[in-house]
Amino acid sequence: MKIYDVIQNETGLLDGGLGTKAVLAWKFTGENFNDNTQLIVSESEETIFIRDGIAVATFGSGRYTLNSNNHPFIGKLRNLLSGGVSAFSSRVYFVNIDHKLELLWGTDSPIQLRDPVWGLQTSVQARGSYSVQVTDTKKFLIKLLGTNIQVFDEQQLAGYFRSAFSQHIRGQIARYIRDSGQEILEITSDIELLAEQLHPRLAPLLDEYGVKLVNFYIAAIDIPTDDPNRRVLENSIAEKQAKLQGAQGDKAVMGLLGEDWARQQSATILTELARNPGAGGVASAGAAAGVGLAAGSVFGEMATQMFTRPVQPAGDPMAGNVGRNRTSRFSPAESAAPAASETCPGCGVSVAAGAKFCPECGNRLAPQQVPCSCCGTAIASTAKFCPECGTRNDQGASS
The missing domain is CATH 3.30.479.30 (Band 7 domain)
Incomplete structure (x- = not known):
C-alpha cells in the first residue's frame, strides 16, 4: 500500500492534457498519506477531505503541511503505522470553482x-x-x-x-x-x-x-x-414583408410629392367624372368630393380647396352684392318675387298697386274694391261706410 507525501491536482495529465477547465471534480488517486504531507491547492479550486462519507475538512488555494499539530482533524484520520511513521487515510477531492464559460x-x-x-x-x-x-x-x-x-x-x-x-x-x-x-x-x-x-x-x-x-x-x-x-409559414412571412415594403415605398413617394400628388389625384378623379355620361356633372363632382373626404385627408383637403367659396378681392364688381341675391358658381340666382301692380286707365302705364294718382299722366286712379266686412258687398276701399248695410269701413275711415 503506497503512502503519499504530496497531494495536488493532476487533471492536467488526463485525456492527453485535458486540463482543469473541463473538469469540475477529481479524486486524488491515493488515500493514505504520511504526516507532514504537502497539500497544494490552486486559485481556481477547493480541496475536500472525505472520511466515511463525511466532509471533515475543506482547503482553499495555498500550500499546506498536513499534521495533527497544524490541523487537529488529522488525528481522527490516523489508522496506519508504516516504518515507525504515523499516517492517516482519507479520500481527497479537488473541485473546480472557476467560472465555466459555456x-x-x-x-x-x-x-x-x-x-x-x-x-x-x-x-x-x-x-x-x-x-x-x-x-x-x-x-x-x-x-x-x-x-x-x-x-x-x-x-x-x-x-x-x-x-x-x-x-x-x-x-x-x-x-x-x-x-x-x-x-x-x-x-x-x-x-x-x-x-x-x-x-x-x-x-x-x-x-x-x-x-x-x-x-x-x-x-x-x-x-x-x-x-x-x-x-x-415561410411563404406567409415573405408575402407580408413584400406588402410592407410596397406600402413603405408608396409612403416614400407621397412624402416626396407632397401636396402636388394630392392635387394631381383630385384632378384625375374630376376628369373621369366629367367623361362619365352618367356622372351627373357638378352633383357627381360633389359626391366624389364626399368620397374623398371619407377616404382620408388627401382628398378631403382637395375637396375643401375646390368647393370652398373664394374670397372676393378688393374692387370685385360683385363685392357690393354681399347680403343680396348673389349667385355662386354652382347654384342659380334666386329671382325676386314680382311686386303687385295695376294699369292706369288714362295712359296704360303699369302703376304700383294702391297708388292714388298715375305717375305718368296724373290721372286719379279708381279706388280699389274691397268687400264689406258685414254683408260682403264690394265697396271702394276709400269709402267710410257700406252703402248697402251702413257698416263702418275701417280701411276707408283710416285713409
Missing part, C-alpha cells in the same frame, strides 16, 4: 404546438448555452457526485441536468409562443426576453446542488427543416 443545451425532441397566427400544427426546436459556477463544494460533492466518482466534467453536468432543463425550457417556450400571438418564425426576435424569463426558473435546479447558474442564452428557436408546414 455549456451547451438543446431540446431533446421538437416541441409540438400550433402557430398562433395561421393555426397550423407544427413543431419548434431550441438550442443555446449556459454557464455555471460551483459555489458550495460540499453540497456539490455529496449531493451531486457522491464519494465514489473519479472524474466529473462539465459534459456530465450538462447531461445530468438535460432532462430537468428540457422540461422547463419546452414548457416556457410553448407558453410564450401561445400567449404572444405572433408567428412562430417571428419569435426569434424575442429570444433575449425569453432567456431572461427562463433564467429564474432554471437557477433553483442548480442551486439545490451547490451550483450557480451564471448566464443562460438562447441561440435559436426554429422549425425543423423536415416539418411540412415550414414552407407555408
